[in-house]
Amino acid sequence: MNTQPTLAKEGDSTGDPGRTPPSDGLKAGLKNRHLSMIAIGGVIGAGLFVGSGSGIAAAGPAILLSYALVGAMVVFVMRMLGEMAAARPSSGSFSAYADQALGRWAGFTIGWLYWFFWVVVLAVEATAGAVILESWVPAVPQWAWALIVMVVLTATNLASVASYGEFEFWFAGIKVVAIGAFVAIGLLAVFGVLPGSDNPGAGFAHLTDAGGFLPMGAGAILTGVLMVVFSFMGSEIVTLAAGESEDPQRAVTKATNSVIWRIGVFYLGSIFVVLTLLPWNDPSITEKGSYVAALDSIGIPAAGQIMNVIVLTAVLSCLNSGLYTASRMAFSLGQRGDAPKGFAKVDKRGVPRTAILASVVFGFVAVFFNYQWPDTVFAFLLNSSGAVALFVWLVICVTQLRMRGIILRESPEKLVVRMWLFPYLTWATIGMIVFVLGYMLYDGGSAREQVVLSLLVAALVLAVALVRERTGQKADRV
Numbered sequence: 001m002n003t004q005p006t007l008a009k010e011g012d013s014t015g016d017p018g019r020t021p022p023s024d025g026l027k028a029g030l031k032n033r034h035l036s037m038i039a040i041g042g043v044i045g046a047g048l049f050v051g052s053g054s055g056i057a058a059a060g061p062a063i064l065l066s067y068a069l070v071g072a073m074v075v076f077v078m079r080m081l082g083e084m085a086a087a088r089p090s091s092g093s094f095s096a097y098a099d100q101a102l103g104r105w106a107g108f109t110i111g112w113l114y115w116f117f118w119v120v121v122l123a124v125e126a127t128a129g130a131v132i133l134e135s136w137v138p139a140v141p142q143w144a145w146a147l148i149v150m151v152v153l154t155a156t157n158l159a160s161v162a163s164y165g166e167f168e169f170w171f172a173g174i175k176v177v178a179i180g181a182f183v184a185i186g187l188l189a190v191f192g193v194l195p196g197s198d199n200p201g202a203g204f205a206h207l208t209d210a211g212g213f214l215p216m217g218a219g220a221i222l223t224g225v226l227m228v229v230f231s232f233m234g235s236e237i238v239t240l241a242a243g244e245s246e247d248p249q250r251a252v253t254k255a256t257n258s259v260i261w262r263i264g265v266f267y268l269g270s271i272f273v274v275l276t277l278l279p280w281n282d283p284s285i286t287e288k289g290s291y292v293a294a295l296d297s298i299g300i301p302a303a304g305q306i307m308n309v310i311v312l313t314a315v316l317s318c319l320n321s322g323l324y325t326a327s328r329m330a331f332s333l334g335q336r337g338d339a340p341k342g343f344a345k346v347d348k349r350g351v352p353r354t355a356i357l358a359s360v361v362f363g364f365v366a367v368f369f370n371y372q373w374p375d376t377v378f379a380f381l382l383n384s385s386g387a388v389a390l391f392v393w394l395v396i397c398v399t400q401l402r403m404r405g406i407i408l409r410e411s412p413e414k415l416v417v418r419m420w421l422f423p424y425l426t427w428a429t430i431g432m433i434v435f436v437l438g439y440m441l442y443d444g445g446s447a448r449e450q451v452v453l454s455l456l457v458a459a460l461v462l463a464v465a466l467v468r469e470r471t472g473q474k475a476d477r478v
Contacts, residue, residue: 026091026331027161027350030245034165039238039255041172041317044179044266047231049311050128052271053290059224060215060280061207066224067271069432071263074232076429077393080400080419082256085239087407087414089248092332093239094396099336101402102395108338108465110395111329113458115359117233117388118326120381122319122363123370126150129315132308146367153320154360157327160349161244164324171317178310179266182291186273189298198299199277210279222439226447229436232267233389235259236396237321240328244350253417323360330355338468384457386450387440390433391458397430 030038055063081094090096092111099107130145140148156163188194192201207213214220238255242248274290277297284293288304295303331352334343342354369378401423407415419426440447 026244026346026352028244028246029161029350030165030241031162032245032247032251034162034169035238035241035245035251036254037169037172037176038165038241038321039251039258040262041168041175044172044175044314044317048267048270049291049307049314050289051227051231052274053285053293055224055227056271056275056280056290057286058216058227059220060211061213061275062216062218062221063224063228063280064268064271064275065221066228067267069221070225070229070232071267073393073429073432073436074235074263075259076419076425077396078235078256078259079417080426080429081236081239081396082252082417083415083419084400084403084407085242086249086252086256086417087411089239089243089252090332091240091243091328092336093236093243093329094392094399095329096332096336097403098395098399101399101406103469104336104338105462105465105469106395106399107336108333108468109458109462110392111333111338112461113385113388114392115326115329115333116457117385117392118322118329119359119362120366120385121322122150122326122360123366123378124382125315125319125322126363126367127370129312129319132312132315135308143367143371147364149316149319150360150364150367153316153323154356156320157323157356158351158353160351161324164320165241167320168317168324171313171320174313175310175317176266178313179270182294183265183269183273185298185300186270186277186294190273190276194298196299199297202276204276206276206279210281215280223443225436226440226443230386230389232263234318234321236392237325240325243328249414249416256417323356323363326359326363327352327356330359338465380453383446383450384453387437387454388458390437391454394430394433394437397426397433401426 052063055066059066084097085093088097092099092107095107095111095114097107098110126146126149127142129149130142133145133149134140134142137145153167156167185194189197189199190201191203194201202209216223239252242251242255245251270291274285274294277294278285282293284296287293288296289307291310292303292307295306300306330339330343331346333339334341334345334352334355340354343352343358345352345354347353366378366381369381400419404415404419404422437451440451442448
């Protein structure tokens, strides 16, 4: 007996095919402005602000190529995911599509791995936010700040999906305005036309005046790829959130079409400004952080505190979205019988309360591990979820190869977003992701540890999925 669930009717409606309110108990509480800002801000994580300095130090100006390569990969993956999500909006997104296209084992495995990734992220971001807050109010201990942040955002998610959307709208809005202002002001300073700037304005000279554009050699581009790839995780959140909007097809289409300029402006644009304001080997880039160093070079007063506010906003945004994403994935797994049935229940406001609470409990446990055993238990959790982003993108690619035919066969009118040059570009993207994973194994160090431990956890989850599927098939025969 085929134990694979049929999703052909998920999101169907009798009216406009684009307007598909959730039929799974969730409320269509997200407005178009919420989805637009979630889509724009979804690719801007704290990693961009905090981690870009080490990438610049490792690759020099060539880090721009690293960001461009990873950005192109994300654009292709999002295009594939957008194709499926516009045709069949689902709170389970790629996990639900993998379930249908590849088998229940695939949906189960990637769904639980993705949930695991985000509950670990909750601990990382809660701790990062607590460090900043403690520096401002040292009377409150760091663990208490982490607890306060988690409790507040849990309450927000429990209130309604509209509360999540409203918080994320403002969090993402602050990030977008901040980076937009940074790029605009920085470019004026680069060309020496910013009034009162302390930066001499060297134009594009800094891209080549400290050892050339490739000071560390061409191989550093790949090293840079490993360092920046995980700062892009989260682009796919909008496809999960679209399932709780009134017009998911429009939201997904808009988000998919805008991902190119979002990555171009926010990632490539802001890093380009840093590299043209300062030589790549300026010590302040690693000592203060790339954005603070750039602002200091212009003469912006209190640059460090300004960036702390922006980073805190990014942290809270990531926490907010991480809790939302983990709970919706748990909800979808519960709906499909791949998680406890209670995860699939919603309250009168359409909120999957049990799924949210279960996710935040594991998040709290991870925070405790981070304070109690940061170099052992938590380090294992962190490394064993480190390559999940690449696994998710790989599954999206493979799923889209199968889903294109299923959509064309069952509802061709819903194929409003199409992957470019299908299937050639899909296969090329698969090759890029596999290459990155292989290079992580070759590169050694923490990158190899992340891939090995992530593969180990994935193998364990896959084994559970296969045992459950085989047990279910035997029960059906009986």
